Amino acid sequence: MQKDFVLEWRQKYAFNGMLLYVGSTVFICYLSFSLRFGGLEVPVWNALYWIILLFTAVNAIAKGFAQESRGRLLYYYSVVSPQGVILAKMVYNAALMLVLSLLCFGFYAIVIGNPVQDVGMFLVTIVLGAIGFASSLTMISGIAAKAANTGTLMAVLSFPVMVPMLLMLMKMSKNAIDGLDPSVSLDEALVLLAINMIVVTVSYILFPYLWRS
Amino acid sequence: MKLTWWKWLTIALLLYTVVMGMLSEVPRLAILNETIRNLYFHVPMWFGMILILLVSVVYSIKYLRNPLTRNDIIAYESAKVGILFGVLGIITGMEWARFTWGEFWSNDPKQNASAIGLLIYFAYLILRGSFQDHQQRARISAVYNVFAFAALIPLLFILPRLTDSLHPGNGGNPGFNSYDLDSRLRAVFYPAVIGWTLLGVWVVHLRTRLEVLKQRFYENA
Structure with missing residues (x-):
């Protein structure tokens, strides 16, 4: 499994591309919003941040399986167990998403402004979000990579599955922005953790069947 | 026409539902008035949808354990019927909400949540x-079916309970298991639930x- 992680790490050329993707998306949002209104309302700021992250996540993680060549997949198949592959991919994607979303937050805060009052809580939300996005999208990218029109399918399959998570995240981050007491967000955090657990368990069980084909 | 006993039961139950649903006495409640009869048509749709999607998931799991075409067909067809029930549920719900x-x-x-579920x-x-x-289609869609069902559970059963809703049963609205679901209903x-399912x-x-x-x-042709 360690080896798998290293293998994943080696193909990080995609990473720079994703950084640029995040940067330019934020900048486009800045240009298209600030010019007109001169500043963003808090709910808009919040929603925009998560939507940028959602699209970044779908793009970043979709590459995970689609980019692998046939030969390398066969190699993985012979070397490691499917459970090892899915866990390694999830961990890698979670780390990737964490870095991307933190950078996105930083850049976003500099360019558009930072209304967040409780930064610690907001960071917790980002961590939960990164793990959640990574775990659910990893499985879906595995499914979508098998089909003919991967790009469309990735979006179609993932968006409805992500929505509950996204709603919880937005609510939590809204609480953090308003500087409410962390105990207010406890419910949402627990639900997020529960959803993550369900998704990870189901992926862990199902992935071997996907892997075989 | 030869029908097994449960098909006769279905016919009987649905006839009973439609006739009694339209004619029987219902409690008079503010705002709801006669629309409470929608309970016999709208709510069973969701019960039916969940149960039939559950059948679909069970057959998907069966397919993964034992790849017979028949299991795949049942999973697919019941997913389609589940979707039909969901669409009908949304339509009856919208009509009622109007x-x-x-x-x-x-x-x-x-x-x-129900729109996202669909x-x-x-x-x-x-x-x-x-x-x-x-074979690939059957296997991968079975995997997605199980995954989707797991994602549907928090969507339908946990999220709406965390937020306020106008829907009966939420936020202090006259609900489903409370006093007003009396013996006549x-x-x-x-x-009705059994019949529609x-x-x-x-x-x-x-x-x-x-x-x-x-x-x-096609195999023989």
């Missing part, structure tokens, strides 16, 4: 359409037989 909440669509958490299953249909190879409601099972049964026959026909 007269009680004032709008067909009032951005209520339950409405949104999107998940439409995605399942799209996914099935994008494979050429039969129960007498029609439970048979059995109807769904019947449709799945017929469609599966048709598909299995079709496959056999």
Whole structure:
């Protein structure tokens, strides 16, 4: 499994591309919003941040399986167990998403402004979000990579599955922005953790069947 | 026409539901008034949808353990019937909401959640359409079906309970298990749930037989 992680790490050329993707998306949002209104309302700021992250996540993680060549997949198949592959991919994607979303937050805060009052809580939300996005999208990218029109399918399959998570995240981050007491967000955090657990368990069980084909 | 006992039961229960649902006495409640009769048609749709999607998931799991074409067909057909029930549920719900909440669509958490739930299953249909190879299609859509069902559970059962909703049963609105579901309503409601669900099972049964026959026909032709 360690080896798998290293293998994943080696193909990080995609990473720079994703950084640029995040940067330019934020900048486009800045240009298209600030010019007109001169500043963003808090709910808009919040929603925009998560939507940028959602699209970044779908793009970043979709590459995970689609980019692998046939030969390398066969190699993985012979070397490691499917459970090892899915866990390694999830961990890698979670780390990737964490870095991307933190950078996105930083850049976003500099360019558009930072209304967040409780930064610690907001960071917790980002961590939960990164793990959640990574775990659910990893499985879906595995499914979508098998089909003919991967790009469309990735979006179609993932968006409805992500929505509950996204709603919880937005609510939590809204609480953090308003500087409410962390105990207010406890419910949402627990639900997020529960959803993550369900998704990870189901992926862990199902992935071997996907892997075989 | 030879029908097994449960098909006669379905017919009887649905006839009972429609006749009694339209004619029987119902409690008079503010705002709801006569629309409370929708309980016999709208609510069983969701019960039926969940049960039939559960059948679909069970057969998907069965397919993964034991790849028979028949298991795949049942999973697919019951997912389709589940979607049909979901669409009917949304339509009856919107119709009801028009007269009680004032709008067909009032951005209520339950409405949104059910719309998203349907999107998940439409995605399942799209996914099935994008494979050429039969076995691969069956296996991968079975995997997605189980995954989607696991994602549907928090969507339908946990999220709406965390947010306020106009829907009965939420946020202090007259609800489902509370005082107003009295014995007169129960007498029609439970048979209605069983009846509509059995109807769904019947449709799945017929469609599966048709598909299995079709496959056999093409194999021999």
